[in-house]
Amino acid sequence: MHVSIQQAGYDVGQPVLQEISFSLHPGSITGLIGTNGAGKSTTIQAMFGTLPWVEGKIDLPVSLAYIPEQPTYYEYLTLAEHLELVASLHETDHAYTERLLQTFELHAVTGDYVSSFSKGMKQKVMLVCALMQRADCLIIDEPFVGLDAVATIRLLHLLELERTRGVAILLVTHVLDSAERLCDDFVWIDQGRIKHQGTLAQIGEASGQPGARLFDIMEAMVLEHD
Amino acid sequence: MIETFLKQRIRRRHAEQRRFFQEIFDWTILLYLVIPVGLFIIYETVQILNGQADWVQTVPVAWILLGWILYGFLPAFYAWFEPADRLFFKPVPGAIVRMKWYSVRYHFARIFLLTAGLHLLCFPLHRLRFDQSSITVLLISLTLALLQPFFSFWTYRLSGQRFLRKWSGHLVLATGRITLLLLLWLQPHPVLFVFALCVVLFGSLHVRHWSRREDGLTEDILLSTKRQSSLSATVLELNGALPKPSHRKRPFLHLRLFKQTHQQLPLITYLRDPSKRRFLLQLFAAMNYGLLVLPWIGRGLVIAFVLFVLYQEVKQHALWFRQQRFYRLVDSRITASAENKVI
Numbered sequence: 001m002h003v004s005i006q007q008a009g010y011d012v013g014q015p016v017l018q019e020i021s022f023s024l025h026p027g028s029i030t031g032l033i034g035t036n037g038a039g040k041s042t043t044i045q046a047m048f049g050t051l052p053w054v055e056g057k058i059d060l061p062v063s064l065a066y067i068p069e070q071p072t073y074y075e076y077l078t079l080a081e082h083l084e085l086v087a088s089l090h091e092t093d094h095a096y097t098e099r100l101l102q103t104f105e106l107h108a109v110t111g112d113y114v115s116s117f118s119k120g121m122k123q124k125v126m127l128v129c130a131l132m133q134r135a136d137c138l139i140i141d142e143p144f145v146g147l148d149a150v151a152t153i154r155l156l157h158l159l160e161l162e163r164t165r166g167v168a169i170l171l172v173t174h175v176l177d178s179a180e181r182l183c184d185d186f187v188w189i190d191q192g193r194i195k196h197q198g199t200l201a202q203i204g205e206a207s208g209q210p211g212a213r214l215f216d217i218m219e220a221m222v223l224e225h226d
Numbered sequence: 227m228i229e230t231f232l233k234q235r236i237r238r239r240h241a242e243q244r245r246f247f248q249e250i251f252d253w254t255i256l257l258y259l260v261i262p263v264g265l266f267i268i269y270e271t272v273q274i275l276n277g278q279a280d281w282v283q284t285v286p287v288a289w290i291l292l293g294w295i296l297y298g299f300l301p302a303f304y305a306w307f308e309p310a311d312r313l314f315f316k317p318v319p320g321a322i323v324r325m326k327w328y329s330v331r332y333h334f335a336r337i338f339l340l341t342a343g344l345h346l347l348c349f350p351l352h353r354l355r356f357d358q359s360s361i362t363v364l365l366i367s368l369t370l371a372l373l374q375p376f377f378s379f380w381t382y383r384l385s386g387q388r389f390l391r392k393w394s395g396h397l398v399l400a401t402g403r404i405t406l407l408l409l410l411w412l413q414p415h416p417v418l419f420v421f422a423l424c425v426v427l428f429g430s431l432h433v434r435h436w437s438r439r440e441d442g443l444t445e446d447i448l449l450s451t452k453r454q455s456s457l458s459a460t461v462l463e464l465n466g467a468l469p470k471p472s473h474r475k476r477p478f479l480h481l482r483l484f485k486q487t488h489q490q491l492p493l494i495t496y497l498r499d500p501s502k503r504r505f506l507l508q509l510f511a512a513m514n515y516g517l518l519v520l521p522w523i524g525r526g527l528v529i530a531f532v533l534f535v536l537y538q539e540v541k542q543h544a545l546w547f548r549q550q551r552f553y554r555l556v557d558s559r560i561t562a563s564a565e566n567k568v569i
Contacts, residue, residue: 050312050444064317072313076238088227089318129314 001025001137001168005056008046012053016042017192024060024137024168029159031183032172033214039192040172041069044141047170061168063090065135069142069172071122073114079125080110083132090133097132103154104128119146131158138162141172156182176214186214228321232328235306239454251507258511262518274350282354290348291411297344298403301337303378304453305329305446312443326437326446334375342371358414366410369422376429377403382453383436386445492544502539509535 001024007015017039024030032040045051047058048066073082083097101107104124109117114125123146130138140159144152159182162169173179179186186203188196196203204210207217273279306329315321345367352363377399384395406425409418496502509532516528547553 048312048316049441050316052442052444062319066313066317068313072310074308074310074314085227085231085314089314089321126313135317 001061002057002059003043003047005043005046005054005058008042008051008054008056010052015192017046020046020056020187020189020192020194022187022194022197024170025184026136026168027163027166028184029163029169029171029182031179031186032170032189033174033176033179033186034189034195036174038189040189041141042192043189044139044170044172047139061136063133063136065130065133065138067126067130067138067140067143069145071114071119071126073122073125075113075115078111078113079106079117082114082125082129083110086129086132090135092132093134096134097128100128100131100158103158104151120148120151123147124151127155127158131162134165136167138167138169139172140169142174143171144173144175144178152178176218180214228315228324229328232306232325232332235308236332254508255511258508258515262515266518274354279350279354282350285351285355287351287355290351291408294407294411295404297341298374298377298400298407299381301333301340301374301378302453303333303337303375303382304450306332307443307447307450309447309451311447316440316443322440322443323438330379330433330437333378337375337378338371341374342367345370352411356412362414365419366414369410369419370407372426373403373406373422376426376433379429379433379436382449383432385449386442492547493540495547496540496543502543505539506536 003020003022003024005017005020007018008020009016020039020043022030032043034040042051044066046054046056047060049058074085077085086092087094087097098107101110104127106121106124106128109121114122117125123143127143130140143155147155156178159169159171171179171183180200185199186197187194188203196206198206200214201210203214204212204217207221209217209220212220270279274282305326307325311322311325315325349363349367352358352366353360358366380399381396384392384399387395406418406422409415410422513528513532517525520528548557
């Protein structure tokens with residue numbers, strides 16, 4: 001699973017991303033980090049094939065699930081209908097889906113319209129719809145935004161389980177503590193290009209702060225910039 | 227599953243449109259518009275079948291052709307995509323392609339039947355005025371009905387292009403379409419049918435090529451959303467049946483925007499009132515009835531009367547609107563800001 005984007009953007013000839021290249025490995029979590037507007041979500045769009053212009057090669061498995069930052073759903077479908085739709089498009093395990101619904105406390109509202117849910121519940125629906133696919137590769141964009149503490153803890157456990165199952169996970173997040181705890185390696189994007197890449201130790205060395213935490217590295221960068 | 231899902235979307239769309247029609251139609255429309263026009267069509271059909279339709283010789287063909295030229299711009303083609311498809315369908319191999327293919331089948335069948343049906347209404351004109359054989363008229367109907375879905379498809383494909391390519395493409399397409407239409411109506415030479423067949427074959431290849439590609443989903447979703455929300459949603463929003471997006475309210479909050487729109491506001495508020503809108507439709511339906519049954523001098527009076535009523539209605543409403551406190555307050559702020567600028 002390798003992503004190699006030479007140039008990509010929303011209009012041909014106007015690159016937003018340049019020279020982005022990284023690999024995803026089965027059973028490993030890669031963190032895609034960077035400031036707002038650095039190009040993280042655009043990278044995901046390029047990987048997912050929804051960016052209008054992409055020059056490069058994206059080699060991802062067919063079995064791919066994506067959890068967007070903004071919950072995306074059908075306004076006129078209930079939660080049960082969403083689950084039915086996903087089940088009809090992918091091979092899913094009914095018992096596992098039920099467990100996921102229990103985990104995220106959604107089992108009592110399956111007959112309700114997703115559009116009537118709160119932001120956090122919608123985010124949970126996105127998680128259930130993606131995780132129930134049991135895909136080989138998971139792309140998760142800001143999964144912790146809108147989730148309560150209990151759901152966040154449960155999600156962290158689920159991601160650990162998915163890693164154990166051999167799933168390649170790309171995690172886009174601003175929550176550096178959780179990223180540091182979960183991720184095996186990182187891709188740090190800044191202004192549409194890769195700034196640093198590798199394990200935490202490698203990033204620390206590359207930025208001249210060996211052994212430092214991600215937050216400290218970013219803080220130093222901000223202070224230097226200011 | 228995707229087929230079921232598409233059917234669900236189409237049913238939803240039709241229900242939405244039914245809601246729109248229920249909103250504006252009532253029994254008076256049936257009484258003054260549907261029944262007289264229906265009776266008129268039956269009567270004229272009987273006349274034509276008995277060979278007593280001399281009026282066909284005096285039908286203004288240029289106006290009918292103009293109507294056909296305008297009709298060519300109307301039937302919209304779009305892929306039945308929604309924003310959430312990016313998430314649910316994109317990762318499934320072949321799902322986008324299947325959805326595109328079902329969209330093609332639906333729209334092509336719809337546009338084909340609509341065009342063929344409308345053209346068959348012109349059957350008497352072709353037979354009696356141009357003295358064309360039934361086979362020729364049927365061939366013209368079939369050719370136009372086959373061509374129209376492709377023209378709609380190319381119009382759709384051009385919508386996503388950049389400015390120069392878009393408008394030059396539209397120009398070429400419209401010119402080609404109008405030329406073919408005029409030639410088929412007035413000089414239906416066999417070569418024309420062969421040429422039309424070639425256009426259909428080329429179009430089929432293009433449609434096939436487009437429907438097999440999985441890229442460009444974002445653009446398809448944008449265009450689809452735009453097309454689907456163009457007419458009925460706007461009317462339903464104006465009517466208050468659908469919640470309005472916030473930007474529609476902003477002209478009331480921003481002085482600059484309000485200044486640009488406040489001249490049209492009386493008219494907009496008039497049309498937003500369902501009772502006023504229904505009155506307008508009833509007026510037009512009654513006018514239609516009058517035009518059908520009265521001699522020519524009476525028709526002129528009917529039109530003059532309807533125009534007078536319309537003028538009075540809009541004038542009275544505008545006057546009432548300008549007397550409202552809200553309007554006077556904003557108007558005084560606009561005047562004050564203009565005076566400050568002058569100073």
